[in-house]
Amino acid sequence: MISIPYAAAAADGLLDEDRETVLSLLNCWQRHYGGNLLRSDYYEARNMLKDLGIAVPDSLRDLEVACGWGYKCVEVMRDHIAFDGFTCQDDEDFDRLLSAVARRNNMATRVGKAVNSALKYCFSMLVVTADDEGHARISAYPPTLCTGIWDDVHERLSAGMFVVSFAKERGVPTNRPDWVNVMLPDRMVRIREVRRNEWAAEYVEHGLGAVPMFVMPHNPDDDRPFGVSRINHEVRWLIDCAMRANVNEEVAAAFAASTQKYLLGTDGDAFADKSKWSAFIGSIFEVTKNSDGDIPQFGQLTQPSMQPMTEHFSNLCKRMSAATGIHVGQFGIMSDNPSSAQAIYAENEPLILKCKSFIREAKAALARAATAALATELGCSYEEAEDACAVSVHFLNPAMPTLAQQTDSSIKLAAAVEGFAGTPTFWRLNGLDDDEVRTVVSEVRRNVTKAAALDLMAGVRQAAADD
DSSP states (O other), X not given: OOOOOGGGGGOBTOOHHHHXXXXXXXXXXXXXXXXXXXXXXXXXXXXXXXXXXXXXOGGGTTXXXXXXXXXXXXXXXXXXXXXXXXXXXXXXXXHXXXXXXXXXXXXXXXXXXXXXXXXXXXXXXXXXXXXXXXXXXXXXXXXXXXXXXXXXXXXXXXXXXXXXXXXXXXXXXXXXXXXXXXXXXXXXXXXXXXXXXXXXXXXXXXXXXXXXXXXXXXSOOSSOTTBOOSSOHXXXXXXXXXXXXXHHHHHHHHHHHTOOEEEESOOSOTTTXXXXXXXXXXXXXOOOOOTTSOOOEEEEOOOOOSHHHHHHHHHHHHHHHHHHOOOGGGGTOOOOOOXXXXXXXXHHHHHXXXXXXXXXXXXXXXXXXXXXXXXXXXXXXXXXXXXXXXXXXXXXXXXXXXXXXXXXXXXXXXXXXXXXXXXXXXXXXXXXXXXXXXXHHHHHHHHHHHHHHHHHHHHHHHHHHHO
């Protein structure tokens, strides 16, 4: 567990008007940290079995069991969300600058990690800072390492905080932060631990006029502007049920594999020299008459049926599918393949709609972060950068159409819209990424120039021959 000490709010050099803000940020982070740890446990299948105390023997209470449904409901949705770059409309200079920022910050990978954190916890925080050379650095933090105070009026953060580094002991990082940054609309406060439980604050002006921390939420609303986790209370309860069902099924399978047998009318010493298990698996055994001269009666209990266990687990899978929008086959219930492409799309449509809703929120957050990055690069305020350039954020179609479907669609558009063929969007629809688009456009331009030069030279030679 990570613990940010409240001594940070009493750091030397921290202005009095900012101490209350830092204290509020620490309270907000501490209040939600336990819930975030709980979601992380379910995501990594480290949650403990919650047994009802009815079907599982005491000797099996510590049986190790895991259910990966928490990871599954995040992973499947994340695989349908793919970042495809930034563009600036009608301004090639801004477009090139933003492309350089995206490459320098490895945004394809960074956005993928941010999406994972948002689905796992409820949001991811995009933070824009300046490096030592003045270039924009875009980072992403999970809720376990950051927090913020939401401003309902302006629908953005009025202050934010994130962990920069952790203290080390004998060269090994600990879980105790020794450096946190607090972001305010006009400046950043670096709060560092100079000695154990002694902190000092340093102010750095950023001049953006806005807090350069932007929330990428999953499924937000007015009551929960930071969103909700995919691993919500219903999902966690279904995971607990699935774990109990798996344990109960294992116990029932063990009893079904070794059905209980009994002997009636013995003196009790028939198996005194052997264990019950060796008597059970032995090929031949002898039982004599008892002291009354009666022959012992051998019997076997009815083998338990596994069908109720299977039906219960199938029901849990279907309820999990309804709760997450993920096809039931992802949770372990295999069925026949759909009969057509339309049937396949219909099965994935609930998840695709959830992906499209999340992508809208992600685009808004990434556009604000990109605008703040441009302002940092240009040395201007956030509002000036926003007025100068309209940033567009692109994601691939979450329905993930095949290359043949994309090509067919782009060819039809090119036939209907004059001049569409050969544009960067045309090539993206055909499955090319930004680097491949630039290569293709450059090669096409070079070939066109070469063909024009050859035609010109041929014309000159023909004119000389005619003279």
